[in-house]
Structures are given as C-alpha cells and as structure tokens.
Amino acid sequence: MGAVIGLDHVQLAMPEGGEDAARAFYRDALGLAEVPKPSHLAARGGCWFEGGGAHIHLGVERDFRPARKAHPALLVDDLGALVAQLEEADVVFTEGKPLDGYARGDVADPFGNRIELMERLR
Template structure:
C-alpha cells in the first residue's frame, strides 16, 4: 500500500515541565513565532503551540526521565485504511487524545521513534 502523505502537519519538541515562560520568551520573543491556542483537551498537558509558515511547532512538557513525546506528525488521507494496513503488518497503534476537527493515532518504528498520522475532518 502506498500511503498518501499530503503534508507535514507539525513537529513536536519538548521542554522540562513548568518551563513554558522561558520557552515563550525564546520562541515568541526572540524567534517571533506566532503562538496559537492549544485545543482544550490538551491544555492540561502544558506546553505551547506555534504556527511557523504552514507547519505547526508543538512544544510539549515532560519530566526528563519520561519517554519523550517528540515526534513528527504527517497529515494523510485514508487514515482508517492506513491504520488497518499498519495493524495487518503487526505495527502497534498508540491511541491519542482526540481533538476536534481531526482523527489521529501514533505508532512506533522499529527503533522506538514515535510517528503520528492524522486526517483533518472534512
């Protein structure tokens, strides 16, 4: 199956828990990136979101000892079919918190790198 990737949707980097103010000083103050509001369902996780050109930069928070949330997210078409295809190939799917306007899930490559696929609702 050929997976139809339509664009890179976002990249997530991480900062230590509680360091949003310092991150905002850098990403907004120094780099001049446009901060955008996170969906309500994800605000409890902390962090910041930015629009950078036509891609989003998500800055998550995590303890330094936890598995990282860092990942690329690819917007694709036919999300349900792609999920089924990955499962048929014994790829474990990680369910994600759903946010309005999109469906999404993550999976891990053989080297434990997290990759997110999402589809924007039409």
C-alpha cells in the first residue's frame, strides 16, 4: 500500500502579469530563491520559489481571488528578524493568536494571499 511521504510544494494563485510583484515579495522580501519553471509550464506565466525545504509555486489564474483562509505556513528561524526585514519592504505583519510552542503571525503577498510565518520556540 502506498503512503504519503512528504509535501512537494504549495501552489498559490496570482493574477496575470504579477511576476515582478511576486519576485519583489517572495524573493526580495522573504528571501526565497526563484527557480526556473520547466519551459512547457513557463509559457503559462507565474513563477516558482524555494528555500529551507519550502517550495511555493505561483500560477496565473484568470478569475483570480486571493486565498485568505487556506494558506501555507512557513517555518522561520528568527521571526523578529524576518518581521523587521519585511517591514523594511513595507510588508505588514499581523501577530497571530498564541499556539503552544510557536511565535507566529501572518503577512499577505502582493495579491492578498495569506502567508503564515511560524518560529518554533525552544
């Protein structure tokens, strides 16, 4: 019998023509590396990012609506430092409700998609 062994990537939607805004947020503000899309998929637009084991794919959706409830939760090593970095890029951080063992909160990507940031507390 087969079994789930991990998570390969999270797909988020974005509006057509949003690649530069996606790069400014995911690459420049969050610090993820952009990875090339396979050529047969690149023609559709969008972009892919990865870092620290997280893989986020942004695909163009014609009737785009941001995901405000469904979201990826990214583990970070220093939430305070990342929040300061994001604030320098004019990204608003909203502190999350307490969750045992974590400091956490949310940001929105340039398209309104919710991104949760979580730091494991020692």
